[in-house]
Amino acid sequence: KTIKDKIRKHLRKKYLYNGIAFDSGWELVFYIYLTDKNISFDYQSGDSFEYVYDNVVHQYYPDFKIDGKFYEIKGKQFFNKDGTMCNPFDHSLDGIAEAKHKCMIDNNITILVEKDILPLIKYVNEKYGESYIKSFLLEKGN
Secondary structure, eight states: OOHHHHHHHTOOOOEEETTEEESOHHHHHHHHHHHHTTOOOEESOSOOEEEEETTEEEEEOOSEEETTEEEEEOOGGGBOTTSOBOOTTOGGGHHHHHHHHHHHHHTTOEEEOHHHHHHHHHHHHHHHOTTTGGGGBSSTTO
């Protein structure tokens, strides 16, 4: 398997909401929050950034675009204790994960982490109920 094959295996869509597939519950929470607050945005806009790893050019596609600014949502499992990025599914891919992380930093992508998403989860839970996000889960047990 190539690096791309290994990464794609773990990028399966896990939530389906309004006909849109989301990679994570956190992405869905952010989407619902932005929609509810009438904030104009693009989810997976198709904009990409190039980065090089192992002398191979790769493309990185941010999760959200709001007013021309890009946002990526990442859980703590994607970061090492030293702040570098890792691939929690296959640590042999940590190098490419950190190359992608450097691309995010170099292109001023805002990385939203748990502390950023928790207030939005609270908002969605209070407005729609605590099982709302789970009700859109496609792959039970993941």
